[in-house]
């Protein structure tokens with residue numbers, strides 16, 4: 001029996017896309033073929049046929065996967081193959097043979113272009129007469145068609161100008177466009193043709209660059225936001241196919257099992273192929289902490305999950321959980337746990353604590369000897385207690401909201417344990433509060449605290465976090481002291497062991513990874529900082545200040561979390577939402593300024609998507625009843641006519657009452673639409689439309705999202721008008737928060753965003769929304785299904 005030759009086979013992102021677009025039988029055929037090739041490449045039944053040299057150290061082969069399916073393979077070293085493309089049908093062999101394969105000058109990845117398919121998409125324009133080039137002419141911006149015509153050589157006046165005429169070949173290639181696409185690109189003259197070409201399976205970098213230029217980004221911006229993120233580490237040798245094939249950009253996954261799984265079923269793209277910048281962030285070793293910001297849907301959570309896997313892969317073997325993965329609320333923590341399991345199974349999840357940050361804090365306090373934990377109060381109860389404190393002290397100058405925020409965001413945030421410290425506290429963004437006022441506020445705070453301590457003992461999540469930060473701070477100080485003692489006494493470990501434990505005190509975690517970082521409070525950060533020793537890869541955080549809806553700005557640098565230089569990075573490519581939806585969502589926060597979770601500013605510059613789809617729709621109603629019925633009609637239409645499952649649609653409403661009212665309307669005749677409320681634990685996995693207040697939409701995504709009740713007076717709520725004159729800083733903050741809420745809700749939509757209101761449209765909607773809006777009552781006519789809703 002002959003000894004089989006073990007072979008390595010990887011799949012390129014473009015081949016993966018081919019397979020994804022083809023049917024299940026193709027996936028199986030490819031899976032079988034890859035397994036057989038791995039086992040023994042010398043097996044003649046594989047029918048590998050040499051096609052041509054690529055130049056340098058690469059060779060192309062054609063392989064028959066089964067009767068009608070063929071693949072194109074690149075061999076770069078002995079017994080190392082990359083699957084580049086798959087085609088089906090009688091012309092498969094010819095199509096594969098015609099593909100141009102090259103090494104991208106920027107990313108260093110193996111890329112290909114299907115010239116025949118691309119050319120078929122481009123409507124050939126009349127050939128332009130080439131101007132006589134001057135001997136040392138530098139390619140310049142293409143002149144407009146009329147200018148190009150010389151008097152002696154008349155050119156038809158209607159000759160269209162190629163879409164990318166402003167950029168010469170060198171510039172496009174330097175930005176990352178695959179060189180073999182250039183001839184076809186030069187013939188594209190309008191957006192429709194470009195869209196058709198982009199509909200083809202082009203290399204990712206090329207697609208991103210062309211869209212960014214077409215959207216009007218300057219080449220310098222494209223370089224910064226797109227090209228640099230794809231740029232290979234080290235020099236790219238255009239002849240070194242072995243090096244190119246080994247780069248992560250040329251492989252969907254480095255794990256055999258993942259690739260084979262992917263061929264078998266719908267393995268999500270993010271588990272297989274990270275954007276080069278995402279990969280870099282997930283797998284770089286940092287000297288200390290690192291921070292990733294980026295607009296909604298840019299894959300920050302995906303990066304955090306891959307980061308956890310990277311950190312776990314580097315742990316010494318053991319049974320402990322030295323990595324904490326945490327986020328703002330419980331339902332997001334549950335979601336993170338599930339996604340982490342999908343990424344790395346039990347082996348990964350076993351080494352990681354996945355919990356909401358308040359749960360972490362609560363456990364710290366509960367486990368601490370002598371701590372008495374009260375019952376955490378809800379917001380309404382806290383407000384009632386502030387009112388009682390005011391009555392007891394006899395001071396009525398401040399409202400409960402103000403006092404609660406002052407307590408959380410100034411006193412607890414800055415750890416003001418005494419009145420003197422509070423007098424000196426910074427109140428950034430909260431206006432001026434004179435010493436006499438601070439004295440009164442301090443008195444109210446003391447009254448509030450004794451009410452909390454009195455029976456029945458109560459507490460708040462903010463106080464639990466504050467207490468947990470103190471406990472962990474003391475724990476870390478002791479651990480540092482022990483380590484110093486041990487060092488000074490040459491490893492002697494008897495004296496300073498924690499009484500009864502028989503153990504050296506250690507920081508609780510080796511690595512902490514934080515999602516939704518913008519919403520954590522200063523106490524949370526103090527606790528997390530004290531849970532891991534400062535050092536390589538200690539804290540990795542991802543967040544976006546544009547989406548801050550709970551906490552106030554925190555300057556991480558002041559809490560001992562420093563992310564200087566390249567340890568602070570920003571993601572700009574949105575994977576969730578279409579360009580059309582993003583364009584309108586962007587407008588919601590335009591003009592406001594946002595922080596970078598530290599003491600710098602953040603923007604959405606370079607924020608973009610490569611997905612295209614429907615323009616957002618606007619519907620105006622005379623009253624809430626009509627608006628709700630119109631939403632019901634649109635939901636029903638999308639379900640019945642376009643087959644969208646109810647569970648793939650969600651409606652955000654301005655307040656809790658509206659949730660109940662809308663669920664009732666949907667349930668009534670003639671609609672009979674099942675609906676459920678998005679609760680604290682997130683949406684339940686049943687076939688119902690999900691309804692929730694905008695806060696509940698954080699971190700979620702749905703195929704179709706309805707933003708209901710986007711009326712003036714509701715968004716922002718009219719109660720903030722009381723601050724307009726009395727507290728301009730507060731007014732500004734409330735406005736910014738209301739915008740952020742709307743922004744978060746709008747950016748949950750994958751394919752379609754529908755905005756509805758009654759009365760006047762919210763001031764945050766674009767000016768044309770009212771002009772373009774349809775009349776909601778027209779959707780309720782008896783004469784058939786709603787028209788003009790364009791949901792396909």
Ligand SMILES: Nc1ncnc2c1ncn2[C@@H]1O[C@H](COP(=O)(O)OP(=O)(O)OP(=O)(O)O)[C@@H](O)[C@H]1O
Pocket residue numbers: 268269270273274275278294295296297298299300301302303544547574575576698699700701747
């Ligand atoms: N490299 C990738 N390939 C394919 N899909 C991706 C990739 N990265 C992210 N995604 C998808 O994009 C969507 C958004 O990703 P993710 O939730 O990580 O973004 P985010 O930045 O955390 O969003 P938000 O801030 O809005 O919560 C998800 O559906 C995710 O699966």
